[in-house]
Every structure is written in C-alpha cells, then in structure tokens.
Amino acid sequence: MTASPATPLDGGAVPGAAVADIVIPAGLRPADGRFGCGPAKVRPEAVAELARRAVDYMGTSHRRAGVRSVAADLRRGVAELLRAPDGYEIVLGNGGATAFWDAASFGLIERRSHHLSLGEFSSKFTAVTRAAPHLDDPSVHESEPGARPPIAAVAGVDACCYPHNETSTGVMILPERPGGADGTSASEVVTLVDATSAAGGLEFDPAAVDAYYFAPQKALSSDGGLWIAMVSPAAAERIERISASGRWTPAFLDLKAALDLSRKDQTYNTPALATLLLTATQVGWMNDNGGLGWAAARSRRSSEILYGWAETSEIAAPFVTDLAYRSPLVGTIDFDPRLDADVLAGVLRANGIIDTDGYRKLGRNQLRIGMFPAVEPSDVEALTACIDYVAERLAP
Numbered sequence: 327m328t329a330s331p332a333t334p335l336d337g338g339a340v341p342g343a344a345v346a347d348i349v350i351p352a353g354l355r356p357a358d359g360r361f362g363c364g365p366a367k368v369r370p371e372a373v374a375e376l377a378r379r380a381v382d383y384m385g386t387s388h389r390r391a392g393v394r395s396v397a398a399d400l401r402r403g404v405a406e407l408l409r410a411p412d413g414y415e416i417v418l419g420n421g422g423a424t425a426f427w428d429a430a431s432f433g434l435i436e437r438r439s440h441h442l443s444l445g446e447f448s449s450k451f452t453a454v455t456r457a458a459p460h461l462d463d464p465s466v467h468e469s470e471p472g473a474r475p476p477i478a479a480v481a482g483v484d485a486c487c488y489p490h491n492e493t494s495t496g497v498m499i500l501p502e503r504p505g506g507a508d509g510t511s512a513s514e515v516v517t518l519v520d521a522t523s524a525a526g527g528l529e530f531d532p533a534a535v536d537a538y539y540f541a542p543q544k545a546l547s548s549d550g551g552l553w554i555a556m557v558s559p560a561a562a563e564r565i566e567r568i569s570a571s572g573r574w575t576p577a578f579l580d581l582k583a584a585l586d587l588s589r590k591d592q593t594y595n596t597p598a599l600a601t602l603l604l605t606a607t608q609v610g611w612m613n614d615n616g617g618l619g620w621a622a623a624r625s626r627r628s629s630e631i632l633y634g635w636a637e638t639s640e641i642a643a644p645f646v647t648d649l650a651y652r653s654p655l656v657g658t659i660d661f662d663p664r665l666d667a668d669v670l671a672g673v674l675r676a677n678g679i680i681d682t683d684g685y686r687k688l689g690r691n692q693l694r695i696g697m698f699p700a701v702e703p704s705d706v707e708a709l710t711a712c713i714d715y716v717a718e719r720l721a722p
C-alpha cells in the first residue's frame with residue numbers, strides 16, 4: 327500500500343486526534359452504511375410500508391383480521407421463499423431464536439440431542455440442552471472458530487442441531503440429515519437448523535430439515551422479537567407426541583400451542599406487530615423479485631466483492647480459509663497486526679459506516695460484515711474502498 331498525501335503521520339502509532347481527523351470523502355461512502363450482522367439493515371422501503379400502515383394496522387388487535395392477514399401473508403410468503411415441501415408448515419412464536427432453543431428443549435427433543443458447536447450461537451443451544459433437567463446430557467461435536475464439525479450420525483440421539491450459518495464466525499453449513507446409522511435410524515432423528523443469519527440468503531434442500539427456525543432481524547433484515555420456524559410433518563408429529571406424553575412445559579414455550587395457534591395465524595401472546603409487518607414486507611420483496619435464488623445471488627455477489635478484495639489486499643485476509651464453509655452472508659476479515667481493526671471500525675463508524683466490528687468474544691483483529699440480501703452489492707464495493715482509504719491513513 328502507498329501512503330496518500332493526506333496521511334497525517336509517517337507510520338507508527340496514530341494518536342486519537344489523527345484518527346478523529348480521518349474523513350472519508352462522500353463520493354467513496356456507501357449509500358447505506360449499515361453492515362451489522364444483527365439487527366441488520368432494514369430497507370427504508372419496509373419502514374415506509376410500516377408508516378403507511380400506521381393507523382389501520384399498528385395498534386390493532388392481533389386476534390382480528392387485520393393483523394391475522396399480515397401473519398397469514400408472512401406464513402405464506404416464508405413457505406414460498408423457503409420452497410416448503412408439501413406438508414411442511416410455518417409456525418410463529420415470540421421471543422426470537424433464543425426462545426426457540428428453550429421451546430425446542432421442551433417440545434422437539436425427546437431425550438437426547440446432538441449438537442455441532444462451532445461458535446457463540448451454536449454453543450448457546452448446546453448449553454440449553456445440557457442444563458435441561460428433563461433431557462440426557464447432549465452429544466457435542468465441537469470445532470475451533472472458523473471451522474466446523476461434520477454432520478455425523480450419532481447413536482442414541484433423537485435430534486441433530488446445528489446452524490445453517492454461524493453468525494459469530496462466518497462459517498456456513500449446508501443442511502444435511504445425519505447419514506448412516508449406528509443404532510439409530512436417521513428417520514428417528516429430527517434436524518433442527520438455526521437459520522437466523524441464513525434464512526432467505528442461502529439456498530438449501532428443505533427436505534434435509536425438520537425445523538428450520540430463525541429470528542427475522544438478521545438475514546431477513548427485519549426486526550427482533552419473533553421466531554419463525556418451517557417444520558416438517560416429522561417435527562409436527564414429534565411436537566404432538568411429546569405434548570401428549572404430559573411433559574411439563576412452560577406455557578410460553580409450548581410448541582404444541584404455537585403449532586395450533588399458527589394454523590389460525592395467531593401467536594400465544596401478543597406479537598411485535600411492527601416486526602410481523604416488516605418481515606412480511608421483506609419476504610414479499612424477495613419473492614416478488616425472484617425468490618430465494620435471486621436473494622441468495624445478491625449476497626453471493628456482495629461476498630465475491632468482499633472476499634475478492636480481501637484476497638488481493640496486503641492488509642486483509644478472509645478468516646474462514648475453507649471455501650466450502652466461507653459464508654456469503656457474514657464476512658469475517660482478519661487484518662494485519664499493524665492495523666488495529668477496532669480503531670478501523672471506530673473510524674468507519676465516525677464516518678457513518680456502522681457495526682463492522684468483529685465478534686467481541688472471538689478476540690481477533692477482525693471486522694465482521696453483514697451481506698444479507700437487503701444490502702446492496704454496490705455498497706459492499708464502496709465499503710472496501712472506504713476500508714482502503716482509512717487503512718492507508720492508519721497504517722501507511
């Protein structure tokens with residue numbers, strides 16, 4: 327890299343004042359500076375739709391037709407977007423993906439689950455089932471951040487749990503059913519796939535999943551507070567069977583109630599109406615433009631720009647080295663030690679480019695970039711130019 331004439335220093339540490347002085351020219355900046363991995367960019371058009379519905383939808387009863395028709399739109403739209411096979415249904419509940427983990431530990435896991443644990447979010451679900459007194463200790467395959475364990479058949483488990491996209495590290499896993507069997511036939515194992523940072527941005531085979539669940543504030547670029555799950559007939563049957571067995575379940579986490587109420591386009595308690603509408607609007611936007619193939623291609627294009635830039639950069643490199651697992655939705659980029667990524671993220675933030683910080687607990691010199699379908703590929707291109715501009719001034 328060459329030092330630009332505007333470089334305030336000739337190398338070495340940059341004092342705070344110089345950092346604060348770095349102003350990225352307006353012509354280089356992205357049109358929209360939101361690159362967070364959750365909550366992620368909400369398209370202004372979706373917020374405008376919310377404003378348009380300010381008086382006929384917001385502030386009206388979730389038991390009445392107005393809100394229920396939005397819930398119905400959302401359920402239909404998600405089924406279309408995810409190409410739900412016959413018999414699969416869309417279930418809604420409150421509390422985000424975190425609540426779904428608790429709900430699944432009561433309503434979908436019979437006795438013992440198997441988990442792939444490859445980062446913050448997948449390890450949290452593991453912690454839920456490990457702590458549940460009514461379940462046996464889970465089976466866990468762990469791997470280092472940036473890598474992933476294989477999806478292997480494990481004897482004596484009835485659920486296989488993993489993320490489609492591990493948001494903390496930028497590793498994706500193509501959903502599969504655990505193959506072969508040593509003792510347990512795969513049909514007795516339900517696959518529970520966390521798609522919070524994947525749904526609508528990654529193609530997959532829906533026949534490989536029994537519960538494909540997510541909160542809508544990441545890949546679906548809406549807002550938080552809800553969980554949405556596409557469940558297979560096998561998962562619905564599992565929910566019915568566990569419920570009939572009389573296992574005590576907190577009412578708020580009762581998947582049988584969620585299943586029954588979702589069929590009537592309702593939730594057990596009051597949902598976040600704004601989130602429902604934002605999500606239905608975003609899903610409609612994706613379906614109207616060509617569905618999952620179109621949406622996934624946008625993110626793929628964004629990621630080719632980001633990773634292509636990082637691979638030729640002298641100061642940056644993709645963290646996930648295996649191309650088969652490198653996420654097109656969450657880009658984790660390591661930086662050369664002479665450039666402090668936290669300082670870089672701070673300068674970007676001061677210039678209106680926000681939430682590029684690496685995942686705190688990972689503790690790497692890293693930026694993490696959300697490239698969900700709502701993000702314009704041209705804005706990712708602009709982001710790389712802005713990083714170069716700042717880097718030339720921080721580490722000339």
Ligand SMILES: *Cc1c(COP(=O)(O)O)cnc(C)c1O
Pocket residue numbers: 364421422423424425447448489491492493494520521522523541544550551
């Ligand atoms: C953010 C995230 C969650 C938690 O979602 P909440 O809506 O905050 O509960 C779960 N799983 C993954 C993969 C996530 O990225």
